[in-house]
Amino acid sequence: MSEDILYDQSHIGFLEDLWGEGFLSPGGQDEVARVLDGVDLTGAKVLDIGCGSGAIAVLMVRAYGAAHVTGIDVEDPVCAAARARATAAGLAGQITINKVTPGPFPYPDQSFDVVFSKDSIIHIPDKEALAAEVFRVLKSGGVFAASDWLRAHDGAPSPEMAHYIALEALDFAMASPARYRAALAAAGLADVALVDRSPWYAEVAAAELRELSGPRRAEWEARHGAEFIAHQIETWTAMVPVVQSGEHCPHHIRGRKPG
Numbered sequence: 001m002s003e004d005i006l007y008d009q010s011h012i013g014f015l016e017d018l019w020g021e022g023f024l025s026p027g028g029q030d031e032v033a034r035v036l037d038g039v040d041l042t043g044a045k046v047l048d049i050g051c052g053s054g055a056i057a058v059l060m061v062r063a064y065g066a067a068h069v070t071g072i073d074v075e076d077p078v079c080a081a082a083r084a085r086a087t088a089a090g091l092a093g094q095i096t097i098n099k100v101t102p103g104p105f106p107y108p109d110q111s112f113d114v115v116f117s118k119d120s121i122i123h124i125p126d127k128e129a130l131a132a133e134v135f136r137v138l139k140s141g142g143v144f145a146a147s148d149w150l151r152a153h154d155g156a157p158s159p160e161m162a163h164y165i166a167l168e169a170l171d172f173a174m175a176s177p178a179r180y181r182a183a184l185a186a187a188g189l190a191d192v193a194l195v196d197r198s199p200w201y202a203e204v205a206a207a208e209l210r211e212l213s214g215p216r217r218a219e220w221e222a223r224h225g226a227e228f229i230a231h232q233i234e235t236w237t238a239m240v241p242v243v244q245s246g247e248h249c250p251h252h253i254r255g256r257k258p259g
């Protein structure tokens with residue numbers, strides 16, 4: 001059976017055009033810096049869950065001094081892009097990209113000093129199992145530092161939110177801050193903290209919509225195709241109000257394995 005690729009070349013190309021070379025999520029280096037604020041990566045062994053096309057893995061070695069980053073992802077195109085990026089950066093010895101199947105991580109207990117993730121856990125429906133795996137592979141005293149796209153509550157989405165999620169055509173499995181908090185605490189993580197980033201992303205997403213639909217629309221269409229851009233504009237048009245209302249609420253997430 002052939003694998004359905006969600007982050008295919010056209011998607012990767014569009015998102016990197018919007019969000020920066022090697023980034024498949026918003027905010028670039030500045031937002032990564034905020035996710036990692038106060039986390040010392042010097043000499044650390046890092047796991048990057050959902051590494052995408054790899055700019056953040058390169059950044060964590062180059063700019064933050066991580067000794068080694070293991071990036072995991074579930075699709076071949078992003079893994080290939082991340083490997084190529086690590087090699088081009090001369091960091092193939094310090095960055096390993098593993099294609100994995102969803103589920104338990106293929107690493108022994110206590111393998112990593114830091115588990116990082118940027119806007120990827122949204123694709124993992126079982127937040128409780130994910131939290132247990134994060135706890136298992138962290139060394140004692142290790143840190144979990146992530147960003148993810150959450151939604152305000154775990155009840156039925158509003159019609160506006162359901163419309164937006166359907167337009168994304170990605171395997172979104174959004175959950176509430178309360179569910180993340182409970183999952184991480186139940187797994188054993190201490191100092192669990194969540195920070196709502198929806199005020200920031202509401203502004204950024206509105207600017208993105210203006211960029212795609214404004215005077216430069218023809219340039220976006222020339223690079224990515226008119227039909228593709230029309231679909232993205234429809235998606236962003238649906239997304240901006242649910243981010244502004246806070247029902248779609250990106251968060252930063254922290255926890256620490258005691259010890």
Ligand SMILES: C[S@@+](CC[C@H](N)C(=O)[O-])C[C@H]1O[C@@H](n2cnc3c(N)ncnc32)[C@H](O)[C@@H]1O
Pocket residue numbers: 007022023024025049050051052053054056072073074075078101102103117118119120121123124
């Ligand atoms: C929005 S992109 C973010 C990529 C990268 N973290 C970044 O910020 O540029 C989400 C990524 O999660 C990956 N993903 C989806 N399901 C996953 C899973 N079960 N485990 C790990 N990664 C997954 C996707 O293939 C995609 O590369």
